[in-house]
Amino acid sequence: xxxxxxxxxxxxxxxxxxxxxxxxxxxxxxxxxxxxxxxxxxxxxxxxxxxxxxxxxxxxxxxxxxxxxxxxxxxxxxxxxxxxxxxxxxxxxxxxxxxxxxxxxxxxxxxxxxxxxxxxxxxxxxxxxxxxxxxxxxxxxxxxxxxxxxxxxxxxxxxxxxxxxxxxxxxxxxxxxxxxxxxxxxxxxxxxxxxxxxxxxxxxxxxxxxxxxxxxxxxxxxxxxxxxxxxxxxxxxxxxxxxxxxxxxxxxxxxxxxxxxxxxxxxxxxxxxxxxxxxxxxxxxxxxxxxxxxxxxxxxxxxxxxxxxxxxxxxxxxxxxxxxxxxxxxxxxxxxxxxxxxxxxxxxxxxxxxxxxxxxxxxxxxxxxxxxxxxxxxxxxxxxxxxxxxxxxxxxxxxxxxxxxxxxxxxxxxxxxxxxxxxxxxxxxxxxxxxxxxxxxxxxxxxxxxxxxx
Amino acid sequence: xxxxxxxxxxxxxxxxxxxxxxxxxxxxxxxxxxxxxxxxxxxxxxxxxxxxxxxxxxxxxxxxxxxxxxxxxxxxxxxxxxxxxxxxxxxxxxxxxxxxxxxxxxxx
Numbered sequence: 148x149x150x151x152x153x154x155x156x157x158x159x160x161x162x163x164x165x166x167x168x169x170x171x172x173x174x175x176x177x178x179x180x181x182x183x184x185x186x187x188x189x190x191x192x193x194x195x196x197x198x199x200x201x202x203x204x205x206x207x208x209x210x211x212x213x214x215x216x217x218x219x220x221x222x223x224x225x226x227x228x229x230x231x232x233x234x235x236x237x238x239x240x241x242x243x244x245x246x247x248x249x250x251x252x253x254x255x256x257x258x259x260x261x262x263x264x265x266x267x268x269x270x271x272x273x274x275x276x277x278x279x280x281x282x283x284x285x286x287x288x289x290x291x292x293x294x295x296x297x298x299x300x301x302x303x304x305x306x307x308x309x310x311x312x313x314x315x316x317x318x319x320x321x322x323x324x325x326x327x328x329x330x331x332x333x334x335x336x337x338x339x340x341x342x343x344x345x346x347x348x349x350x351x352x353x354x355x356x357x358x359x360x361x362x363x364x365x366x367x368x369x370x371x372x373x374x375x376x377x378x379x380x381x382x383x384x385x386x387x388x389x390x391x392x393x394x395x396x397x398x399x400x401x402x403x404x405x406x407x408x409x410x411x412x413x414x415x416x417x418x419x420x421x422x423x424x425x426x427x428x429x430x431x432x433x434x435x436x437x438x439x440x441x442x443x444x445x446x447x448x449x450x451x452x453x454x455x456x457x458x459x460x461x462x463x464x465x466x467x468x469x470x471x472x473x474x475x476x477x478x479x480x481x482x483x484x485x486x487x488x489x490x491x492x493x494x495x496x497x498x499x500x501x502x503x504x505x506x507x508x509x510x511x512x513x514x515x516x517x518x519x520x521x522x523x524x525x526x527x528x529x530x531x532x533x534x535x536x537x538x539x540x541x542x543x544x545x546x547x548x549x550x551x552x553x554x555x556x557x558x559x560x561x562x563x564x565x566x567x568x569x570x571x572x573x574x575x576x577x578x579x580x581x582x583x584x585x586x587x588x589x590x591x592x593x594x595x596x597x598x599x600x601x
Numbered sequence: 602x603x604x605x606x607x608x609x610x611x612x613x614x615x616x617x618x619x620x621x622x623x624x625x626x627x628x629x630x631x632x633x634x635x636x637x638x639x640x641x642x643x644x645x646x647x648x649x650x651x652x653x654x655x656x657x658x659x660x661x662x663x664x665x666x667x668x669x670x671x672x673x674x675x676x677x678x679x680x681x682x683x684x685x686x687x688x689x690x691x692x693x694x695x696x697x698x699x700x701x702x703x704x705x706x707x708x709x
Contacts (some may be wrong), residue, residue, distance in 0.1 A: 190619065191681040192690075281619065353690040363612070368696075371611060408627070411666055412614035415625025419618070419672050421661050437665045450665050469683060519687045521653055521697045540685035582682045584619060 148225045152334045154388045157327055158183040159355035160219075164192060164209040164234070166358065168218050170382040170401075175222045177398045178384050181334075183223070183523040184326040185215070185232030186356045190464060193320060194580040195354040196236035197295040197466040207238035208245070216249045216315075219566035222596065223314070231305060231326045235319040237295060237399040239264060242317050243597060250315075258315065261308035265300055265594030266320040268463055272589055277533055279465065286465060294580070295466035298587060301427035301457065303339075304594040305329035320464060322426045324352025327385070342454030346431040347391035349424070350452050353431075354395060354413050358382045361413045362444075363403030376402025393448040394441070405444040414438075423455075425462070428590075430455040433486060460586040469581040470508070473541045473549035475556040476515065478568045480534040487564035488514055488535040494563050495539060495555045505551045509542040542579070549576045602707075608699035610706070611637060615695035622654075622676040622691030624698050631667040636706040638662065638669060646671050649701055650694070671698070 158174035160166070164187040174180055187209040188196075200207025212234045223230055235242040243262035250258040276287045284294060297320035306329050308316045316329070328348035331337065337344045354361050361383040363374040381401020386394040397405050414433060418424055424431040437450035479487045492512040499505035513519035515536030539556060543549040553576060560567045607626075610633050615624040626641065628634050643660040650658075656674025663670065677691050678684040688694065 189681075197675070240683075263618060365692075368612075371608060408612055408629075411627045412612060412625055413669050414666070415623070415627075415663075415668060416614055417616040417618055417623060418625070418670060419621070419623060419661075421663055421670055434663055435665050436663075472685065474681070474685075505698075509685055513687060515687075520651045520693050521650075521688075538687070542683070542685065579683050582619065582680060 151389065154386060155330060155334055156180045157330060157351070157355065157385050157387065158230070159358040159361065160185040162186055162356070162358040162360060163189070165211045168215055169382065170359065171215070171219055172222060173398050173401060174382055174384065175219060175228050180228055180384060182231065182330040184355070185230070185234060186257040186323045186326065186358070187232060187234045187236060188323065188581045193237060193297060193464055194466050194582050196238070198578060198580040199236050201294065203443055205241055208236040208242035209234035213245055213249050217253055220250055220255055220258065220315070220522055221253060224258070229309070229314055229330070230233065231329060233263060233318045233321055233323065233326060235317045237297070237319065239317055239319040240597070246304045246315055246317060247599060247601045256601055259313045259598060260315045260317065260601060261302040261313035261596045261598040263300070263308065263312065263316065263321065263594060263596045265304065265592060266297045267297045268587060268592055269296040271591055272463060272465065272585065275587060277585045277587060279333050280586070282583065286585060289465070289467050292468045293465060294468055297464045298461045298592050299427050299464070299496045300461065300592060300594050301325060302329040302332060304596045306332045308596045309333040313598055314377055322428065323356035324349045324426060325428055327352030327355050328428055331387055337382065340456070342429050342456060343452065344391045344454070345429040346454030347393060348428055348450045349431045350414070350431055350433060350436065351385045351387055351393055351519070353424070354410060355383055355385055357413065357416065359403065360416065361409055362397045362405050363409060366404065366409055366412065372408065374404045378402060395446045395448070399442055405446055407438040407440050407446055410438040410446050413486055420569055425458055427457065427461055429457050459589055461592055463585045463587055465583040465585055467581045469579040470542060470544040471546050471549045471576050472544065472579055473552040473576045474538070475553060475575050476536050476538045476569065477556065477559065478534065478536045479564070479566060480568065481566060484535045485514070485517065485532055487566070488537040491537050491559055492539070495559060498555050499551065503551050503555070505541070506548055507541045507543040507552070511540045518593060539576040542575050546576055563564065571589040602628050603705045604702050605705050606699060607641065607701045607703055611699065613695035613699055615691050617677055617689070617691040620675055620680040622673045622694050624671045624673070624695050625668055626671065626672055626698065627666065627668040633706050634664060634667040640703050641669060641701070646698065649698070661674065665689070
């Protein structure tokens with residue numbers, strides 16, 4: 148008879164590639180955790196990895212991984228903590244090789260590294276040519292601009308890898324929350340149709356996947372919302388029982404805050420219909436959840452979480468090259484700064500339209516400090532700013548076309564309004580890899596894993 | 602009856618999915634939930650954001666949590682990967698919504 152754990156403590160180690168490392172170290176050393184999961188991916192992050200892989204075919208994963216693994220693997224070995232993460236990005240097997248190499252170089256021979264594959268579905272998408280959500284296109288309508296397709300795959304292969312003794316599980320585009328569900332499924336032996344418990348696992352994963360956003364980050368708004376010691380914010384810990392009771396906390400003495408308020412905000416983060424939070428593993432009904440402060444920085448998940456069967460279709464992230472974006476800013480200060488910034492905008496607009504024949508798909512002028520972020524309510528009289536930035540952005544199909552915008556920004560100082568401070572360079576033209584969602588049938592997306600000892 | 606910003610009685614967080622932003626709006630005191638629910642309708646939020654939200658606004662209710670979830674379609678200039686705006690991730694819209702001037706609940 149298999150002896151199973153009755154409770155688990157899982158740490159949330161990162162919210163993005165390049166995340167701070169010391170909060171994860173604190174979790175491993177002082178958090179009494181069994182697992183730590185690192186989220187490196189979002190829609191734009193995956194696009195960034197795809198973009199990077201175009202020019203660096205051996206990369207396209209979270210390149211901060213080496214530094215992170217060097218710091219944490221010895222501590223994980225010492226404290227018996229297992230690691231999961233989607234740091235594989237758009238190239239999980241390259242991250243796999245890097246992890247093995249890193250473990251060997253720091254003397255951790257024998258570390259079992261498992262990497263999940265199957266999320267790359269470009270071939271399948273080209274075969275099925277599915278409709279692209281929110282557009283009137285099908286996938287093949289993008290032609291050669293469609294450069295990658297990644298399915299949000301379920302936790303299954305991560306669970307299987309843990310069952311084979313993996314110390315480190317690397318994935319690419321698995322659902323962020325699935326990184327946290329996998330150890331619960333593995334340790335508690337929940338049935339793969341135990342929808343209610345799995346849904347609670349997804350609630351935990353969803354809360355934890357942005358790490359510091361659950362423990363006081365992205366929260367402080369004094370005087371209404373005050374968070375202590377953000378300079379040493381501690382990342383969150385979920386304590387879960389085999390019956391899916393959940394407590395959220397953090398390491399004693401760390402900065403930040405775990406409260407009903409931080410949990411409530413994070414639960415709705417990037418959620419649409421809370422009764423149908425769709426993931427690859429289960430459809431979760433979050434609409435009747437609540438939280439209760441049960442101690443300082445200790446919050447119980449209360450209310451009811453219901454699960455519904457996993458969907459037949461998996462969501463796919465299509466990466467599509469879409470020209471370039473040019474961006475630059477100019478700054479004016481002193482009396483009349485706002486008028487001069489507006490005049491500069493007018494000159495640049497006229498130059499682009501009437502003189503240099505700019506053919507773009509978008510041209511935007513923002514007055515920084517005035518109206519760049521929605522602007523104040525109409526009831527507020529616009530104050531006269533002492534300093535104003537003029538931010539100019541444009542989309543164009545070709546780099547040469549976008550360069551016209553940069554050239555106007557570079558030549559306005561001698562030829563435009565008085566008293567300008569600033570200057571931006573041509574490198575501010577960046578390639579766009581846009582994101583589009585579509586769906587493919589689950590049964591056409593087999594997943595697997597490779598496991599090797601360092 | 603006192604008029605004041607929503608910020609006095611609610612907290613909020615926002616984020617992105619593609620070209621859609623969502624705002625979770627949570628009352629600090631659950632006794633204010635019905636009041637906020639009555640006043641902060643999806644129509645009012647759509648009108649409040651004006652041109653910044655090109656598509657429809659949906660609202661979901663979470664009475665147990667004391668929260669409303671607003672889903673703002675076509676709000677991010679095509680989405681984070683291609684937006685020209687300074688809020689490609691829709692993170693700022695929560696703070697903007699909290700500036701909405703509303704009638705405060707009786708007794709506040």
